[in-house]
Amino acid sequence: MELYFLGTGAGVPSTERNVSALALRLDKPHETWLFDCGEATQHQLLKSPLSPMKIRRVFITHLHGDHVFGLPGFLSSRSLQGDANHRVTVYGPTGIEEFLRHALRHTSTHVRYGFDIVEFDPTTLHTTHLYEDDHIAITFAPLRHGIPTVGFLIREKEHPGALDAEKLRALGVAPGPQYGELKRGIDVTLEDGRTLKPDDFRKPNTPGRRVAILGDTAPCKEAVALARDADVLVHESTFSARDAAHAHQHHHSTARDAAQTALAANAKRLILTHISPRYHERANDPADLPIQLLQEARSIFANTDLAYDHFHAVIPRIVPSASH
Secondary structure, eight states: OEEEEEEBSSSSSSSSSSSSEEEEEEESSSSSEEEEEOHHHHHHHHSSSSOGGGGEEEEOOOOHHHHHHHHHHHHHHHHTTOTTTTEEEEEEEEHHHHHHHHHHHHTTTTOOEEEEEEEOOOOSSSSSEEEESEEEEEEEEEHHHHHHHEEEEEOOBBBOOOOOOOHHHHHHHHHHHHHHHHHTTTEEETSSSSSEEEGBOOOBBBOOOOOEEEEESSSSHHHHHHTTSSSEEEEEEBBOGGOOOOOOHOOOHHHHHHHHHHHHHTTTTTEEEOOOOOOTTOSSSGGGGHHHHHHHHHHTSSSSOOOOOEEEEOOOOOOOTTTT
């Protein structure tokens, strides 16, 4: 499982940061999910190792232009590269279907493989299930912004523990067909009459990973609840703490706000994104350098990274020790 940041800027693109788009590469299913799709996301994909054909699901946090203007173009270009087997599903707040179908219709764009749209109510007052398969599930919850917006929680399901071969050998059971039966969950009866139960010879299950990806938001309890115990929290950091009044006036967060959310949620790692173009690498005032945002966050939550375009982060699976 890996996060790949295609756009990390806020509001408008700059020469250093494109607007919002984030890809999540999954082990199972072996595909890529896209979270938000700001203008020129397809151009960012061309500069990345990601294949548009592996993007099978797109999740939109809210309908501000810097999060959706790239979606019609992405679907159009993707259609020219694939076939009917590469269908995609778009999940978004109420209004995403009208926006998308009007944009495609008025530009005479035909998406050859077709696509599905799943709309949800972003004003719901509780965490809501959105998608689930054998390996992963995703829920969303409302956040606080100028228009309705949500955050997403991706929850990987628990991974079954491996067969404990050492324990079997200690009982005199040599590798062979019986190992395969135990792996498949089938009881095994030995020649001496002993019956082996599969659950008695499995190592501890590996907990599923949890990734919280928030849309634009002011600090709120809903963000803390959604990100509870997340392995990674991706949080907007539009402004520095010195611009807190401006941030909160426009329903955004500062780097310190993001860090306080991560701390309150007991997240393991925080990644800052959605950086205002006022903070850029060539700023004359040190207070306007992006590194200032990172330092502010790390003063509260040490395990913080500041994303930049094409930054990627692997999310390792933590295998518990046998003693657990």
